[in-house]
Amino acid sequence: MTLFRANVGSDASSAKIAMHETTLRGNHAYDLLRREIVSCRIMPGARFTEHEMMERLQVGKASLRIALQRLTEGGLVTSMPRHGYRVAQVTVKDVDEVFALRMVLEPLAARLASGRVNRAQLERLENACRGKLPGDVGNQIDFFLEANRSFHMAIAMSSGNDRLCRALSGLLDEMTRLVALGFGVQRVRPNIENDHTLMIRHLVAGDADAAEEVARRHVETFRDMVMEKVVASLKEAAAIVPVGAPAVGWKG
Template identity: 55%
Template sequence: MSDPQFRHPTEPADTDSVSLGLAAYTAIRRDILTCRLVPGSMVTEGELMATYGFGKNSCRIALTRLAHERLVFARPRKGYQVAPITLKDVEEVFALRVQLEPMAARLAVNRVDTQQLHRLEAACRVEHIGPLPHRIDVFMDANKAFHLAIAEATGNERLLRTLSGLMDEMSRLVALGFNVQRVKPEIRHDHNSMIKAFEDRDERAAETIARRHIETFRTQTMEKVYASLSQAGTYLPLVVAGGVR
């Protein structure tokens, strides 16, 4: 979990309360997406208040919003469960990405800023920039920005919003690989190949590389998920609809 960043002995009403609720939501959501709050684990309002330094009202605002996004589930008399990672979720996310991202790459040819992509790819190289939690944050932000820069270049706002949501869902899977194996997915080759295709204005190559990247990433991700399960056991459930595998 994150170290407490905001400490308010009292929580003013109205605007200040909404602002603190947003801050609580942002901090807790970040830790869910980076798996510092372990998938499937239980948390209580009191635990979140103690960890993040927010008051009860702010935590409730945050939990209400997180529940709406299905990142937590209320469990009567127990608290809240951090959303488990399910095989169905993984399959659905990859099924959409493998269709949408190659299309986005093709449409972005002649539009995307390749210098920006070079900077974002370089930002994904996080091996020597500090402790593991910081490396996870930096890599996830840079990798997401790389893919969304391509989507944004298409000019299709719905495509951009959809891929942004999918990247957020994917982030927990990426974080599992970091947390267990202490490595990031090896994406440098694909990113650079994609940039070259954009520089060459080669629509077919950009589309093909994007598809290969997602398919390879799916295999790597599932290997890391299962490695996480093997190491963490029942504390990191991978479930399907109706039960645990």
């Protein structure tokens, strides 16, 4: 009886370890594939099979399926039975909706964070946004996107509003793909002028009105730049995308 219990316990422990390892591999595959999609290395509308993606990412079938399930649930990938998968398209409507919500949340975050920010942290992230790395424009844009997201999330976290942080985090993830499509495909870096510097100044001084206004203007300006670049990229991908069209995307 004692030996039987020991064997049962050993089997259960082994099963837990195996399940944990499977989860870790699935999470790794998810991170790899999501990064490829968000950075637009895999373009919106692109179709692929499990075998193609296993070879591209060098992951196993079980791990890839975990990743695909999560990406499907998140709306970045659509399953096409017996035909593989398709990456979600990007539309002009996506740009409008993401920035409409940023227009509400980011000025509010700036107002709430006034007088509560870590100046050294924001200045370090701002310098990273402006820095140019050796290598191609694509790598520079990847670095900018990461630094820019961290800059805006640092302000949101300083607001002390957890729900605002969660909502803005999701929006910035979506925006990353829009910026990658627009600026990455066009091979140019975003130009944010001095908005971040002004925002830091007002946030540190505790001037909520000025910080809110700069945040609103920054989102408006960046929205126009992203819209222009996204439309250009979609047209290059053989799509006709009239500005303001409700849901016209890349047809790949």
